[in-house]
Amino acid sequence: MDKLTLKQKRFVDAYIETGNATEAARMAGYSKKTANRIGTENLSKLVIRRAIQERLDAMEAAKTAxxxxxxxxxxxxxxxxxxxxxxxxxxxxxxxxxxxxxxxxxxxxxxxxxxxxxxxxxxxxxxxxxxxxxxxxxxxxxxxxNTHTDEEAVVFEFSRKSETTEEN
Structure with a gap:
């Protein structure tokens, strides 16, 4: 598994806190000009999505007795x-x-x-x-x-008759 850079780790933390990729990128230290692109790019990376999901799962598990x-x-x-x-x-x-x-x-x-x-x-x-x-x-x-397997088997057959309605 790939390791996260320090900025990516900060991005994961900020994204969990805000739920906003652009804001998380800014908070992680990426430039304001590229924060939108970097935020979207980071969310497309499998390693970052896994890190976010693992953190969310751990937070949920901590709440459960x-x-x-x-x-x-x-x-x-x-x-x-x-x-x-x-x-x-x-x-x-x-x-x-x-x-x-x-x-x-x-x-x-x-x-x-x-x-x-x-x-x-x-x-x-x-x-x-x-x-x-x-x-x-x-x-x-x-x-x-299991010892009486040579005996004749009993077969049940069920059929459903269609109901007819009588008109008065």
């Missing part, structure tokens, strides 16, 4: 380590009150939901054993079907 992050969040929620903000109203006397923001532990319902979601990802021993029994049963059925 990994499975490990999801598991860590669910575990923290289940353990009650996550706090959420809520607004509480406090009386100040003489019929007046004021609101303030307070942090509290997430609800028991939310903690149970997190535990439930974690268990779906980590099946219990009985669930694993049940799945293995299903798999063994299916293997036995397949083996049974």
């Amino acid at each position: 990994t499975p490990e992050e999801v598991m860590q969040h669910l575990t923290a929620a289940m353990r009650g380590e996550i706090r959420e903000e809520c607004i509480v109203s406090e009386g100040t006397g003489e019929g007046c009150s004021r609101a303030r923001i307070m942090k509290k532990q997430i609800s028991a319902h939310d903690r149970l939901k997190a535990a439930e979601l974690l268990l779906k990802r980590y099946p219990t021993k009985p669930a694993r054993e049940e799945q293995e029994l299903r798999n063994e049963k299916l293997r036995a059925e397949v083996a049974d079907l």
Whole structure:
């Protein structure tokens, strides 16, 4: 793969920031007179288009949670380590009150939901054993079907009759 020059790297950065090839060329250090032509030319180069796409893909991937992050969040929620903000109203006397923001532990319902979601990802021993029994049963059925290949096959034929309408 070709290497990018320093100006091309700056062009990639500026293009991602602005989305405008001419402006990106100016920001990268190309002359104002040739910025339009150079910007278009740079976007036609495969190595520069790949660099732009790789950077955009990396930016998108950074926004997406990994499975490990999801598991860590669910575990923290289940353990009650996550706090959420809520607004509480406090009386100040003489019929007046004021609101303030307070942090509290997430609800028991939310903690149970997190535990439930974690268990779906980590099946219990009985669930694993049940799945293995299903798999063994299916293997036995397949083996049974394979041993009876000399038997007469049953063929089902379906046909669709056209409907006729009666006029009154």
